[in-house]
Amino acid sequence: MSKIVILTGAGISAESGLGTFRDEGGLWAQHRIEDVATPEGFARDPDLVHDFYNARRQQAATAQPNAAHIALARLERDYAGDVVIVTQNVDSLHEAAGSTAVLHMHGRLNSALCYGCGHRWDAPPEMGLGTPCPACGAAKTRPDVVWFGEIPYFMEEIAHHLAAATVFASIGTSGQVYPAANFVQEARAFGAATVELNLEPSEISRAFDTRRFGPATEVVPDWVHSLLA
Numbered sequence: 001m002s003k004i005v006i007l008t009g010a011g012i013s014a015e016s017g018l019g020t021f022r023d024e025g026g027l028w029a030q031h032r033i034e035d036v037a038t039p040e041g042f043a044r045d046p047d048l049v050h051d052f053y054n055a056r057r058q059q060a061a062t063a064q065p066n067a068a069h070i071a072l073a074r075l076e077r078d079y080a081g082d083v084v085i086v087t088q089n090v091d092s093l094h095e096a097a098g099s100t101a102v103l104h105m106h107g108r109l110n111s112a113l114c115y116g117c118g119h120r121w122d123a124p125p126e127m128g129l130g131t132p133c134p135a136c137g138a139a140k141t142r143p144d145v146v147w148f149g150e151i152p153y154f155m156e157e158i159a160h161h162l163a164a165a166t167v168f169a170s171i172g173t174s175g176q177v178y179p180a181a182n183f184v185q186e187a188r189a190f191g192a193a194t195v196e197l198n199l200e201p202s203e204i205s206r207a208f209d210t211r212r213f214g215p216a217t218e219v220v221p222d223w224v225h226s227l228l229a
């Protein structure tokens with residue numbers, strides 16, 4: 001049974017209009033990462049952090065999946081083997097495109113998390129620290145996203161997928177954020193063929209067997225077409 005494991009990063013959502021903290025301009029440029037994307041920043045000023053994620057949630061709500069997201073959904077639907085997406089993105093564009101096997105290792109904008117009891121629920125468009133937890137009633141609501149200094153979600157499950165992968169693809173990732181930057185090595189160690197699809201060579205480009213460079217909306221549909229041919 002062949003199994004394709006696909007890691008996606010900000011580069012696949014860029015052409016849907018969602019910027020990242022490396023882009024100039026946009027939401028991230030107005031803030032320091034340590035203020036809006038760390039547990040310490042949240043402890044200092046939870047209102048600022050909630051405002052930032054409320055704005056990102058509203059921006060993501062208007063974004064549409066692009067040809068790359070749609071091609072990966074088609075791959076899951078039409079490929080004879082197993083297809084799993086591990087995404088670093090907190091948007092829901094893979095799901096909007098029709099993918100169903102998606103692991104959000106850095107959490108989701110559309111999810112709320114209670115610091116008190118660990119309960120998760122669908123995030124309202126606007127939320128704050130005082131938004132009560134539906135399970136325990138505590139006013140300790142935070143965005144259900146993984147911040148710098150926190151452990152990503154699904155690490156054990158991801159390790160199992162990487163060990164079973166016959167193909168590992170990295171799409172639109174910088175290769176600078178760990179532990180995701182190590183996935184190519186893990187998949188290779190277990191015998192997977194590895195491919196990087198990115199706008200330009202990443203920091204870890206040489207770790208891949210093959211590389212395809214260009215906009216995600218071009219290289220991803222081409223790659224999917226070659227797999228299904």
Ligand SMILES: [Zn+2]
Pocket residue numbers: 114115116117118119133134135136137138
């Ligand atoms: Zn709670």
